[in-house]
Amino acid sequence: MLKRLLLVAANNKRLERQLGTNPRTRKLVSRFVAGTTLEEAIQVTKDLNNRGIAVSLDLLGETVEDLRKSAVATAAYIEAVQAIARECPGATVSVKLSQLGIGLDPAVCAAHLDDLLRAADDVGVLVEVDMEHSSVGGATLEAFRAALENYPDTRVAMQAAMRRTPNDLESFTKTKPRIRLVKGAFLETAERALQAHDEVTSQYLYLTDWALEHLPDPAFGTHDDRCIDHVKEAAVRLGVDRSSYEFQMLYGVRRDLQQKLADEGYRIRIYVPYGTEWYPYLMRRMAERPANLIFFLRSLVSG
Ligand SMILES: Cc1cc2nc3c(=O)[nH]c(=O)nc-3n(C[C@H](O)[C@H](O)[C@H](O)COP(=O)(O)OP(=O)(O)OC[C@H]3O[C@@H](n4cnc5c(N)ncnc54)[C@H](O)[C@@H]3O)c2cc1C
Secondary structure (H helix, E strand, O other): OHHHHHHHHOOOHHHHHHHHOOHHHHHHHHHHOOOOOHHHHHHHHHHHHHOOOEEEEEEOOOOOOOHHHHHHHHHHHHHHHHHHHHHOEOEEEEEOOOOOOOOOOHHHHHHHHHHHHHHHHHOOOOEEEOOOOHHHHHHHHHHHHHHHOOOOOOEEEEEOOEOOHHHHHHOOOOOOOEEEEEOOOOOOOOOOEOOOHHHHHHHHHHHHHHHHHHOOOOEEEOOOHHHHHHHHHHHHHHOOOHHHOEEEEEOOOOHHHHHHHHHOOOOEEEEEEEOOOOHHHHHHHHHHOHHHHHHHHHHHHHO
C-alpha cells in the first residue's frame, strides 16, 4: 500500500516542486545522489574505482515535456562519456529513453540515441539503456534492438516483474545482447506485471539461470541476498566464471555489501545518479524500502 502511494507520488509534479525546493531534503538526496554536477559524479566514480568498484553514471531526469530538453540531455550525456574516457575509463553511462524524448517522438529519440552511441563508441565508452514504465517499455526495447545493429555491446535493463520479459528475452536468443536483470521499480497493473514481491523474486531467480545460460556478460542489478547468492551458485553450477558476469547496485544502497563483493573478487558496478532532477528517482528508492521514508520524514522535521 505504502509502496503504491510512493510510486504514485513519484509522478506528482506538485509534490516534486514542493520537495525539490525544500533545503531539508538535501541530506536524504545526498545519500542516493552523487551530486548535482558531472564533476562531482566523476569524483565519486574515481573514489569507487579506487576501491575496486566500477560505475555507471546516470544523468537524472526523465520524461521530457519538449524535444528541446531531450537535445540538452543528449548533449549532457555526450559530455559525460567524454569525461569518462578522459578521467575514469571503464565507467559506462545509463540512459533513460524517456529523457531522450521517446514518449514524444520515437524517431527523434532514436537519432539522439544514435548520436550518443556514436560519441561513446568514438571514445570507447559503453552505454546501458534503463528500462522504464511499460508506457515506454516496448518502444525502448525496439530502439535498443535497432541500436544493437551498430553497437552490439550496448546493454539494456530487463524487469523480472514484467509478464512480457521471458518472451522479450527469448526474442534475443540469436542476437545475444548484454542485459541488466532487475526486479522492476515502476507501478504496473496486474495485467502487465507480477505484483507479489515473492513472485517477482522467484521470477528473478529463474531468469538469472536463463541469462547465465544464454547471454554474454549479464549484469544482475539487485541488493537482495537471496538473488545474489543464487547468482553465485547458478554461475558455479553452469560453469560461468565470475569474470563473465557482474553485480550492479545503486549508489548509497548496501554499501558494505558492495565492498564485500569487490573484496571477494566479484565484478561490481554501482549506478551513480547525478544532477538536479532527483525527485522521481528518490521516490522510487523510498518505495523500495519504507525505512528510507522514515529517514526522509525525520530529515524534513529536523532539518
Ligand atoms: C544497478 C541497478 C539498475 C537498475 N535499473 C533499473 C531499471 O532500469 N529499471 C527498473 O525498473 N528498475 C531498475 N532498478 C531497480 C530495481 O528494479 C529494483 O527496484 C531495486 O533494485 C530493488 O530491488 P532488489 O532486487 O534490490 O530487491 P528488494 O527485495 O527490493 O531489496 C532487497 C534488499 O535490498 C535493500 N534495498 C533495496 N532497495 C533499497 C533502497 N532503495 N534503499 C535501501 N535499501 C534497499 C534492502 O535491504 C532490501 O531488503 C535498478 C537497480 C539497480 C541495482
